[in-house]
Amino acid sequence: MTVGFLGLGVMGTPMAANLARAGADLIVWSRTDRGNTPPGAVRARTAAEVFGKAGTVLLMLATEQAIDEVLAGVDVSGKLVVHMGTTSPEFSAGLNDKIKSRGGRYVEAPVSGSRGPAEAGELIAMVAGEPADRGETARVIAPMCRQTVDCGEVPGGLLMKLAVNTFLISMATGLAEAFHFAEAYGLDPGLLRQVLDAGPMASAVSRVKAAKLVTGDFEVQAAIRDVLKNNELIVEAARRRDVASPLLDVCRSLYAETAALGHGEQDMAAVIHGLRATRRPAP
Incomplete structure (x- = not known):
């Protein structure tokens, strides 16, 4: 079966490359052609061409508007549409209804992980939809993922993704604040990294972000603008259930400030620029 x-x-890009390397009959499309068609994949001229040739179509589109625009002019009848990006749970639930009303099948499978895990095929997918469709999706996306987690019905996958990102954002921002604090006292950031990497709080994420904070190399793994979007989705979802989100409220302001300073396309570790620009509250 051809996969789109x-x-x-x-x-x-790395996700599709892993599918192609695994031998999938892959047809791809993107709004911008950066010359990054994975070896072994065929590049379509339009999204409609992908839907015309593929039985399963994976969506890794940046925004809800982009998804709506792409799907508006295509025939999804008989297709399994898998939404792998991050949007609001409400949008995904509505998309589920739209796809099914047009004769298609729908699964959400947002992933946890940034560019590095995507390149290594080490993403964690949170799959939600009809039981048979969840199983079929897990088989298709296996080359991209270290693990798929069954999250039940839509929008269980995206709700789980927002919960995961609550921890990720608060953790990475706290790490940046630790380096900001050390900087203010003239501590050696390399030594701080050494202590953190050796200690019980270390993780794959903290090691990557600490290295960026030491070197000042903010080449993107997860961009400030994307983290801000995710943060806003979490805060909005918390408000709908009257759930307290004090950490993410503060993080949202810091990422917005960092983006406003011109660092939106840099890695989320660049939030330290937002911390540097933030005034200390009066005692």
Whole structure:
């Protein structure tokens, strides 16, 4: 069966490449042609061409608007449409209804992981939809993922993704604040990194972000603008359930400030620029 993949951005390009390397009969499309068609894949001229040839189509599109625009002019009848990006759970639930009303099948499978895990095929997918469709999706996306987690019905996958990102954002921002604090006292950031990497709080994420904070190399793994979007989705979802989100409220302001300073396309570790620009509250 031919698999379609829409969206060859920071995450989508390595994800599609892993599918192609695994031998999938892959047809891809992206709004911008950066010359990044994975070896072994065929590049379509339009999204409609992908839907015309593929039985399963994976979406790794950046925004809800982009998804709506792409799907507006295509025939999804008989197709399994898998939404792998991050949007609001409400949008995904509505998309589920739209796809099914047009004769298609729908699964959401947002992933946890940034560009590095995407390149290594080490993403964690949170799959939600009809039981048979969840199983079929897990088989298709296996080359991209270290693990797929069954999250039940839509929008269980995206709700789980927002919960995961709550921890990710607060953790990475706290790490940047630790380096900001050390900087203010003239501590050696390399030594701080050494202590953190050796200690019980170390993780794959903290090691990558600490290295960036030491070197000042903010080449993107997860961009400030994307983290801000995810942060806003979390805060909005918390408000709908009257759930307290004090950490993410503060993080949203810091990422917005960092983006306003011109660092939106840099890695999320660049939030330290937002911390440096933030005034200390009066005692």
